[in-house]
Amino acid sequence: MDAAAIKQSLEGSGLRCTPQRYAVMAFLMDHPRHPTAPEIFEAVNRADPLCSRATTYNNLRDLVRAGLVREVAVEGRAARFDAKGVRHHHFICDRCGNVEDMDWYDVPKPASRSLGKRVLRESELIFRGLCSKCARRRAPR
């Protein structure tokens, strides 16, 4: 996605396109591997040493609020983020903790009785097991 498109999606969501916010968004689109907040900060701050931690975190929050970015549900202590692009599920490796994307498919919704008064917005799947690298190590040949 090019600069103009990013700018447009920010402004379309009511966010000013500041250089710092742009940098966060661009990094997320270039790195669809669910980077952690510290990784994002480190990368953005390396490119622009004046961009502070607070700004990076503020922008991540703003982008999530605006619906342009998703915070990924994983265990582990650093928050992980994902620019919303193609829908996908997640595979979390039991052993190394890596989070990988899995093809999207629709999931049967819960019975409305079990849903109660809750308002359902979306359903995502988390698969667990061993990623291909760890599976290879575990059962070599």
Next chain:
Amino acid sequence: MDAAAIKQSLEGSGLRCTPQRYAVMAFLMDHPRHPTAPEIFEAVNRADPLCSRATTYNNLRDLVRAGLVREVAVEGRAARFDAKGVRHHHFICDRCGNVEDMDWYDVPKPASRSLGKRVLRESELIFRGLCSKCARRRAPR
């Protein structure tokens, strides 16, 4: 679940039943609301002020490794835990962040082509939206 049963499940998993480990396990069984690690520590430490933070965290790790406790995948910075009992999915409220249990049902597995060399152990669902309390506040009446 009574004391003997907890003791038995610990020892059946190769863990000594120490007073501190027992306290963590008993707290999790009594509070199936996915408490955070700090909440667990605070409760256990209140009952037994000598039980240290390191011990609580070590025991949580041991219980997860032994398969008696599950670490719940949520965004947010404090780890949340859940004694393994009845299988269930999770509903996370967009607004207040609370994690609630949802009835279990089996989920279609991913195509083996998309799975590749990964080894799948389990699949769990995360529903997102508004919990009943927040839904009421949002759309009163």
Next chain:
DNA sequence: TATTAGATTAGATATAGTCTAAAGTAACCA
């Protein structure tokens, strides 16, 4: 241009989790 709302900054602070070294406890075996 003046006003105002929104953003950014550095650094302090808060919160969560891990590590260390010493001491304590339980299992086991001669």
Next chain:
DNA sequence: TGGTTACTTTAGACTATATCTAATCTAATA
């Protein structure tokens, strides 16, 4: 029983992650 060993706990230091604060800057707009 006593000795050996592996496991466990403890307090507190330390690290990592995230948020807050107050001052300053920037951009939109009247």
